[in-house]
Amino acid sequence: MIGYAGRNRQTVNYLKTMYFDTPEWVPCGVGFLPATWIHYREALEDLCLRHPRIFPDYKKGCVDFDQKVMWNPLYELGRHTDCWQAVWNNIDRGFDSQVEVAPLTDWEAFPAWKQKLPDPMKDDQFGPRASWDDVKKGMEEAKARGDTASGGGLPHGFFFMRLYYLRGFENLMMDFATDDPRIRELIGIIRDYSVAVAKKYLELGAEFMCFGEDLGMQTSLPVSPEMWRKFVKPTYEAVIGPCRDRDVPVFLHSDGHILEIIPDLIDVGVRVLNPQIRANGLDGLKKIAKGKVALSQDLDRQLFPFATPIQIEDHIEEVFRGLNQKKGGLMLQAECGPDVPLANIDAVCRAMERLCKPPDLGAR
Numbered sequence: 001m002i003g004y005a006g007r008n009r010q011t012v013n014y015l016k017t018m019y020f021d022t023p024e025w026v027p028c029g030v031g032f033l034p035a036t037w038i039h040y041r042e043a044l045e046d047l048c049l050r051h052p053r054i055f056p057d058y059k060k061g062c063v064d065f066d067q068k069v070m071w072n073p074l075y076e077l078g079r080h081t082d083c084w085q086a087v088w089n090n091i092d093r094g095f096d097s098q099v100e101v102a103p104l105t106d107w108e109a110f111p112a113w114k115q116k117l118p119d120p121m122k123d124d125q126f127g128p129r130a131s132w133d134d135v136k137k138g139m140e141e142a143k144a145r146g147d148t149a150s151g152g153g154l155p156h157g158f159f160f161m162r163l164y165y166l167r168g169f170e171n172l173m174m175d176f177a178t179d180d181p182r183i184r185e186l187i188g189i190i191r192d193y194s195v196a197v198a199k200k201y202l203e204l205g206a207e208f209m210c211f212g213e214d215l216g217m218q219t220s221l222p223v224s225p226e227m228w229r230k231f232v233k234p235t236y237e238a239v240i241g242p243c244r245d246r247d248v249p250v251f252l253h254s255d256g257h258i259l260e261i262i263p264d265l266i267d268v269g270v271r272v273l274n275p276q277i278r279a280n281g282l283d284g285l286k287k288i289a290k291g292k293v294a295l296s297q298d299l300d301r302q303l304f305p306f307a308t309p310i311q312i313e314d315h316i317e318e319v320f321r322g323l324n325q326k327k328g329g330l331m332l333q334a335e336c337g338p339d340v341p342l343a344n345i346d347a348v349c350r351a352m353e354r355l356c357k358p359p360d361l362g363a364r
Contacts, residue, residue, distance in 0.1 A: 001247055002207050008146030010056070010361055015148070017328040018249060018272055018294045026324060026356035027296075027331040030054055030348055034067040034075050035094025039338035041065040047342060051349040056361040067094060073126050082125050083118035086165045094338075102168045107182055117189065120196035125155045136204045143207075152201045153210035154194055156253070159235050161213045162190050169222075176223060176231055183231075191235040198239050202246060209243050209250050216256020216279055225260040233261075236268045244269025251296065259284045266293050274333065278302055282322045290323055296331040297323060299348070305339040309347035316351040332356060 001019065004012045009024075016023035037044060045063065048055040070076050074097040080088045087101035103113055122129055139149035157165065163186065164172040175183035201209060215221070221228060243250045252265060253274040259281075265273060273289065274296040289295055300315055307315070316332065324330045332355075334348045352358070 011147050020328045023328045025358050028352040028356040030334045033337050036338045037065050038094045053353050053358045053360050054349045083123045099165045104166045105168050120193045148208045150208040156212040160232050194239045212253035214255035216258040220257050240269040259288050262288045272296050294329045299334045312347040313351040320355045
């Protein structure tokens with residue numbers, strides 16, 4: 001367990017929420033796609049400045065509205081080849097890319113592909129990995145600020161999605177169905193890379209780890225729970241298990257319907273889960289997850305562009321009332337694209353302020 005001593009107020013509150021230890025307020029936040037900043041510019045900045053309790057670290061001028069340097073190359077126009085030899089394409093700057101060329105669509109390419117495998121200690125998804133010395137320094141600086149030394153984790157789509165980035169989705173489903181021995185070999189290659197990276201962060205002193213990929217579809221898992229446990233869970237155990245064994249909390253993001261495997265995710269060591277409300281349903285999350293794992297609850301992004309501000313506030317209140325407990329375990333998160341009206345983003349912020357009661361922390 002991460003201790004509270006020497007941590008700043010915001011970090012202590014987050015930790016207390018994660019550990020079900022009666023936090024002072026319900027952590028909450030609103031995030032924006034790069035395309036949202038490109039679209040709204042100063043108007044979005046003004047909104048952030050009007051809600052310092054939601055954006056405590058925001059200062060006028062701190063965001064480049066044109067997003068000249070994207071934090072992730074996949075938000076840039078054009079084609080991008082990753083370290084696994086998959087080719088991505090972006091056709092709308094500020095939104096995410098999709099894999100356009102899966103290098104292992106034909107298993108005949110497998111032998112040559114294996115000759116160019118990424119080195120987990122040197123190769124990041126799109127270029128050389130940051131210096132491990134710099135990573136360690138960043139962790140130490142975070143602890144000095146009173147934050148947790150979160151250090152890192154693995155990029156979105158680190159395993160299950162990586163499999164279909166390489167094979168193509170339909171091919172992967174057939175591989176699972178036939179238990180092709182080559183898919184077992186591919187799983188081992190990706191697992192070994194991921195385990196090496198995760199263990200390196202632990203070795204450097206990471207106190208908190210983040211992982212993410214979309215394990216579900218809109219209304220169901222893409223495979224049966226039994227097949228998920230056969231092909232996916234062992235790698236999750238290999239990657240996340242060492243964190244659990246060292247009592248290092250793990251945050252896992254997953255879009256899509258994942259209700260049937262939430263107990264499995266808790267079992268392998270996930271302490272904070274970031275599921276979607278629409279795909280899983282409030283009743284399902286209350287039954288399967290409430291009180292069993294801390295929820296960084298993703299609010300209904302599919303509602304935000306089309307609802308009225310009152311409908312949005314009602315939605316957030318329903319989720320809050322359904323999942324909140326005095327002992328903690330709930331955080332609220334909202335992501336807004338450029339199709340969400342500013343009035344609706346404002347409604348999200350107002351509802352969070354009213355229900356979650358974050359203090360005005362100011363700049364730390």
